[in-house]
Amino acid sequence: MNKRFYFSVLAGVCLAVLVSACKQNDNVDPQDALEFKHIRVLVTDEKTTDVSLINPRTGEVLVQQARFPMAATYAMQSGRYGILVHRADNLVQAFDTGLENHGDHVDVKGTPKWAAITSDGKLPTHFKSKGNELIIFNDGDGTLDIAQETDFHNVGAKMTRISAGNAAHHGAMTKFDNGLYAITEKDGSVAGTLPERVKVIDAGGKQVYASTVQTKGIHGNASDGKVALFGSSGGILVVDANGRQRLIAHPADFGTAWFGTILEGNGVFVGYTAAMGAYLIDVANSKVTPVVASKDIMQCKVDYSGNQLVVLLHSGEVQVYDLKTNKLLRSAVVIAATDKAETQKPQLEATSKYLYITQPKTGQILQIETANMANKKTIKVSATPYRLSVVGVESNADH
Structure with missing residues (x-):
């Protein structure tokens, strides 16, 4: 009895120490302020076919080649795929981050790579994503192209065209x-x-x-x-x-x-x-x-979590608002003023932790911590970054 009691007490003490240590580590973990482990930023270039996939937590940049330069870029609702829309070239491409969301954790499926599926609709322009479905409106003939993510890696796969009798x-x-x-x-x-x-x-x-x-x-x-x-x-x-x-x-x-x-x-x-x-x-x-x-607004975006509205003014000031309460959370001047006549203006995207702003003249992405806008750094990408999208999952949990 005494021996059992002793080990029981000892186990309880050890568990309490471990829990206490975990709590202390959680409070002082230097990684806490970093971007989520499974977030990526996809950047296209204005003049080249370079596509940069940034891991903002580590600063690593993977460079791939798109079919054409100057692509608009978007994120699927699932977070796994980035979509490139080449309007003038009648082409849609999908890029696989390999990050698969399972709710309580994220699986890594292979290495980042291009998916097989494409679309050749006339003047593909408007993008939407619903669950795992990709939807593109083709300005050239008023049709829709749709595809499910389960088909993205099928060799030779094409998006399905829906004709609604439109002009x-x-x-x-x-x-x-x-x-x-x-x-x-x-x-x-x-x-x-x-x-x-x-x-x-x-x-x-x-x-x-x-x-x-x-x-x-x-x-x-x-x-x-x-x-x-x-x-x-x-x-x-x-x-x-x-x-x-x-x-x-x-x-x-x-x-x-x-x-x-x-x-x-x-x-x-x-x-x-x-x-x-x-x-x-x-x-x-x-x-x-x-x-x-x-x-004076230059860019106006809802962040990746869907909880905040982020506004970038031509003056270089950024303002972050809580969407539910319509209250200003933070504001600061983060970049130099941009002339309204400038052809290629800085582009903005955001997660719940960080802001990302293209610097078209220096070939960089500016990363700014939302909670502390004095904390910012630059990430080198292609020479003339054009558009960017946040992809992946706001999570640090692995399988």
Whole structure:
């Protein structure tokens, strides 16, 4: 009994010491302030085919070659793949980070590499991702190209084309949780390439709900899976998954200004126009509230976690807002002022821990800690960084 009691007490003491040590290590771990282990930053170049994959935690940079320079880059919702859209060259490519999210941990699947799948749609432009599905709108003929991540590495794989009977236009789309798609259409009532309407189709391209609201031009959209918002000169077009449509009016002082960009983060919508600034859009109450009422915004992005709005001004000041409360969390001047006439301006992306800003004239990415904006460093990439995307998973957990 005494011996058992002794070992029991000893085991308890050891466990307490270990737990205490773990807690102490957690509190003083120098790695805590670093970027998440499974986050990467994908950067394309304006003049060369160089594509840089940055591990911001270690500073390592892997350089690969895309098919063409000057690609727009995006992240799949799963975080595993970065998508390169070569609009002028009618090509979409997928890059595999090898980081597979399993909720409580991240698996590493091989080494970073190009996926096999491509798309050759006409003028691929607008990107969306829903779960593991990639969706591209082709401006050249108004079609959609879609693909599932499970097919990305199939040799010779091509994205599936959906024809919705559209005319060519500068369009957009999104996917609802019920599997239907909201897609723009052009009825010719307004001159130019912008569409005027939105309809809802199924995966075969068949119309399920017709447009009931005609606008004077649509650009920019976002969705939380239940409702989709489209920027429109006549107001913010709201399209429900059941086909119901309505307009939310812009603030009274907007004049002719309208939101050409709509962002979404964890169910919160933000409208942005360079003419007026960034505004929260309360869909339920048809209310539009300013976050940053400014004509000086150069970049406006929702961070990778979907919790913060990050705004970079031409003055070089960055401002970080809590999306849920619309409160300014931090602000600081982090780069030199940028002339509004500058052709290639710095580009911004962010995680919940760090900001990433391209430096087109020095071939660098500036990495800035959000909690302490004095903590910043540069990472050398290609000569003329063009676009960047955060990919991967905000996690340090391995299998």
